[in-house]
Amino acid sequence: MEPMQTNVTSLKPRVLLVDNDERIRESYDILLKYWDYEPVLAVGEGKALITDAMVKARAARCILALIDLRLSDDSDEDDTSGLTLSQEIGPIRSIILSSFPNVEILLKMRDQHKDIPFLNKSYSPERIK
Numbered sequence: 001m002e003p004m005q006t007n008v009t010s011l012k013p014r015v016l017l018v019d020n021d022e023r024i025r026e027s028y029d030i031l032l033k034y035w036d037y038e039p040v041l042a043v044g045e046g047k048a049l050i051t052d053a054m055v056k057a058r059a060a061r062c063i064l065a066l067i068d069l070r071l072s073d074d075s076d077e078d079d080t081s082g083l084t085l086s087q088e089i090g091p092i093r094s095i096i097l098s099s100f101p102n103v104e105i106l107l108k109m110r111d112q113h114k115d116i117p118f119l120n121k122s123y124s125p126e127r128i129k
Contacts, residue, residue, distance in 0.1 A: 012038040016065040016092065018053040018085065020045065020074070024121070028066060031125055046072050050085055057089045065089060069098040069109075069118075083109065086116055097121050 015037045017028050025041050032039040040060045042053035049071055057065060067086050070079040086094035096109075099121040110118045119128055 019068040
């Protein structure tokens with residue numbers, strides 16, 4: 001019996017996308033595919049979203065995670081559940097995406113977590129790439 005041959009060069013890097021807004025997930029899903037990545041979308045609400053993200057990150061062996069800063073409540077300035085998730089899914093490298101209106105708080109978070117890049121969701125797709 002001949003061994004099964006695989007074309008390793010055809011494998012796309014998997015990127016976990018975690019956002020509580022379905023429209024954002026759909027937009028990034030399209031962009032990631034266009035950039036030749038394989039998106040892995042976490043779905044659910046609240047704790048279910050976080051649990052799904054943790055399971056999928058490990059099962060799909062993602063190389064990167066794009067995570068929204070506020071996964072539970074977009075209007076709660078104290079919600080940093082995405083940042084917490086990024087620290088729990090290691091060793092997967094994370095990038096925090098945010099449309100957080102308070103720039104001072106974002107800069108403080110960035111200074112406290114120098115190993116995690118923060119990107120504004122309003123950046124152009126080219127800048128995010």
